[in-house]
Amino acid sequence: QSALTQPRSVSGSPGQSVTISCTGTNSDVGHYNFVSWYQRHPGKAPKLMIYEVSKRPSGVPDRFSGSKSGNTASLTISGLQAEDEADYYCCSKVGLYSWVFGEGTKVTVL
Amino acid sequence: EVQLVESGGGLVQPGGSLRLSCAASGFTFSDHYMDWVRQAPGKGLEWVGRTRNKANSYTTEYAASVKGRFTISRDDSKNSLYLQMNSLKTEDTAVYYCARERDYYDSSGYHWYFDLWGRGTLVTVSS
Numbered sequence: 001q002s003a004l005t006q007p008r009s010v011s012g013s014p015g016q017s018v019t020i021s022c023t024g025t026n027s028d029v030g031h032y033n034f035v036s037w038y039q040r041h042p043g044k045a046p047k048l049m050i051y052e053v054s055k056r057p058s059g060v061p062d063r064f065s066g067s068k069s070g071n072t073a074s075l076t077i078s079g080l081q082a083e084d085e086a087d088y089y090c091c092s093k094v095g096l097y098s099w100v101f102g103e104g105t106k107v108t109v110l
Numbered sequence: 111e112v113q114l115v116e117s118g119g120g121l122v123q124p125g126g127s128l129r130l131s132c133a134a135s136g137f138t139f140s141d142h143y144m145d146w147v148r149q150a151p152g153k154g155l156e157w158v159g160r161t162r163n164k165a166n167s168y169t170t171e172y173a174a175s176v177k178g179r180f181t182i183s184r185d186d187s188k189n190s191l192y193l194q195m196n197s198l199k200t201e202d203t204a205v206y207y208c209a210r211e212r213d214y215y216d217s218s219g220y221h222w223y224f225d226l227w228g229r230g231t232l233v234t235v236s237s
Binding site: 001003004006034036038043044045046047048051052057089091093097098099100101102103104 | 114145147153154155156157160171173174207209220221222223224225226227228229230
């Protein structure tokens with residue numbers, strides 16, 4: 001199972017919006033609405049930011065949003081803040097019982 | 111506090127074995143499916159495998175890359191998850207995370223995602 005494709009890095013100034021893409025196949029992202037996104041700060045535990053394509057867990061700021069079109073899912077951070085600087089990973093269900101993750105995207109706040 | 115804490119990582123030679131542990135606290139561990147996910151240096155996250163809960167007979171699934179070499183188990187009385195790794199290869203070098211998997215059905219349909227992770231423990235396989 002190949003990893004989902006994400007850009008290595010994206011950057012933006014405070015207050016701007018950035019979007020991270022996550023491209024898979026008809027067997028994962030394109031087949032299931034079980035796409036989730038995780039934020040990881042260095043040395044910290046990954047944190048769930050978006051699940052089931054566009055749902056936001058309690059406590060996650062509403063500047064984080066998710067969407068999907070075909071085989072590509074996207075995470076958008078609106079109104080970028082300094083604390084949003086982190087690595088972000090997408091994840092999709094694949095097959096009956098497995099998961100596939102993205103390669104990760106480093107978000108830099110300029 | 112709701113948390114997962116991994117331990118047991120270290121340096122091991124190729125062909126060797128290592129057992130990782132994950133201690134859960136702050137929630138009813140026995141209710142949940144639990145997974146291991148790893149990240150090799152310079153690579154993305156990779157799902158390793160899962161164990162279901164007692165209600166689902168503690169069944170397990172594994173990624174093809176570790177099947178037959180790794181075994182996931184749990185001790186609900188100790189709120190602990192384990193990963194027994196045998197016949198280790200250099201490509202198993204990674205940070206290993208335990209994660210709580212939500213896998214359930216309700217009136218709005220099926221739900222699958224990871225909602226809680228630990229900070230990880232580093233395993234280095236090298237001679």
